[in-house]
Amino acid sequence: MAPDTVEPRLVVRGGQRLEGQVTVAGAKNSALKLMAASLLASGTCTLHNVPDIQDVHTMREVLEYLGAVVGFEQGTMTIDTTAVQSHVAPYDLVQRMRASIQIMGPLVARFGRARVAMPGGCNLGQRKIDIHLRGLAEMGGQVRSDHGFVEVTAEKLHAVDMFLDYPSVGATENLLMAGVMAEGTTTLENVAREPEIIDLCKFLVSMGADITGAGSSTIRINGVDKMHPTEHTVIGDRIEAGTFLIMGAVTGGDVEVNGISPHVLDLFLSKLRAVGVQVQENTRSIRAVGDPERHSAVDVATLPFPGFPTDLQAQMMVLLSVSKGVSVLTENVFENRFGFVDELVRLGADIRVDGNHAVINGGRALTGAIVRCTDLRAGAALVAAGLVAEGCTELRDVYHVDRGYERLEDKLRSLGADVERVTAPVSGVC
Ligand code: EPZ
Numbered sequence: 151m152a153p154d155t156v157e158p159r160l161v162v163r164g165g166q167r168l169e170g171q172v173t174v175a176g177a178k179n180s181a182l183k184l185m186a187a188s189l190l191a192s193g194t195c196t197l198h199n200v201p202d203i204q205d206v207h208t209m210r211e212v213l214e215y216l217g218a219v220v221g222f223e224q225g226t227m228t229i230d231t232t233a234v235q236s237h238v239a240p241y242d243l244v245q246r247m248r249a250s251i252q253i254m255g256p257l258v259a260r261f262g263r264a265r266v267a268m269p270g271g272c273n274l275g276q277r278k279i280d281i282h283l284r285g286l287a288e289m290g291g292q293v294r295s296d297h298g299f300v301e302v303t304a305e306k307l308h309a310v311d312m313f314l315d316y317p318s319v320g321a322t323e324n325l326l327m328a329g330v331m332a333e334g335t336t337t338l339e340n341v342a343r344e345p346e347i348i349d350l351c352k353f354l355v356s357m358g359a360d361i362t363g364a365g366s367s368t369i370r371i372n373g374v375d376k377m378h379p380t381e382h383t384v385i386g387d388r389i390e391a392g393t394f395l396i397m398g399a400v401t402g403g404d405v406e407v408n409g410i411s412p413h414v415l416d417l418f419l420s421k422l423r424a425v426g427v428q429v430q431e432n433t434r435s436i437r438a439v440g441d442p443e444r445h446s447a448v449d450v451a452t453l454p455f456p457g458f459p460t461d462l463q464a465q466m467m468v469l470l471s472v473s474k475g476v477s478v479l480t481e482n483v484f485e486n487r488f489g490f491v492d493e494l495v496r497l498g499a500d501i502r503v504d505g506n507h508a509v510i511n512g513g514r515a516l517t518g519a520i521v522r523c524t525d526l527r528a529g530a531a532l533v534a535a536g537l538v539a540e541g542c543t544e545l546r547d548v549y550h551v552d553r554g555y556e557r558l559e560d561k562l563r564s565l566g567a568d569v570e571r572v573t574a575p576v577s578g579v580c
Pocket of ligand 1: 178179180182249275276277278279280281282283316317318319320321460461483484485526527554
């Protein structure tokens, strides 16, 4: 960062009890894939309830780089892919957002070619794409890499019966999109079952695809000749919903999140109840009432859906850090997703990491400090910690948070939080 420009920071002053209602935005981890899937047809797709977050703007840049014309205002996005003629995703865009890899399936399916810069390192772990590439190769794609790019070419993709080594969300999505116009019937087993997969399948079917089994471990795709543009509303963001429920609970507050169906957070909600948070489920909203005096330790292990979501692991660690007793939190999805523990310890948490286990000696009083966001969900978790810490917490590298949370400080202020975004030129704004 040049000295004369100061990075924005979030300043949180703890002690306020959150209370009220907040509506979640459209799901980041669906919207990005729907944008990529629009490449499968020539013409204009319209998406509603698209979140206004940095990753969506980055994916928009990727689509425009390919030649698409994208309009986006008030949550509605139009994507005209008529003029798409490139098949290359450059390093700078991929480095900014790994989800750029999701354009590979649709580009190979429609144009027979995709060339995507291999994403660099990531602070969650390796983030391999071997399952993506093995599937594309088994569908007839020629896969090669050179100069830091991975390229897949295919005259015409053909159907495949394939077991995924791991129910990878991204691999499931790329292979789904590759299969919709492949010759024959593709059967994918051991696929991801996340709600965002179901949303993508609904979108693809409305574009003319023939898909069954969405949300189960086996998806079948009968290849069609052509796909056509469509209109679709993105599902609510379950991770944003879970984040706000934890932010309310740790402050002993009463928060209701609207625009979300509880069934997408079943196991997460049962863990909140096990801690001692009162949870009320309605058709399109979830309400959580915290009582910190009652909150107690619970063991949590992250798993692919319907298991406990890895994207709520960091937020849950904050709640367990201030709940009485010893909890063990196990991260099974990413090999390095405890990067933010050191920051939480700076706020006074008592956590010991041993491999993919974090032993949390809870019931500690947190005190505010300067901390650094290490990734998107860790940043949100540190905001939650600041809400309950005594005094003032200053968060650096908030660009991570801006990748996936729309107007976070506005929504928190509407619930009574004392949080602001500052660009003061000196450190130590607290
Ligand atoms: C998606 O990432 C989400 N991102 C992640 O959310 C989420 O944490 C993850 O799914 C798991 O739910 C988007 O949807 C944009 P994976 P993805 O492929 O697709 C291994 C957030 O904060 N793997 O299911 O990259 C991989 O190394 C982000 O919103 C392979 O080994 O997740 C990882 O350990 C963070 N080979 C595990 O699977 C492969 O070919 C899970 O990865 C692919 C994945």
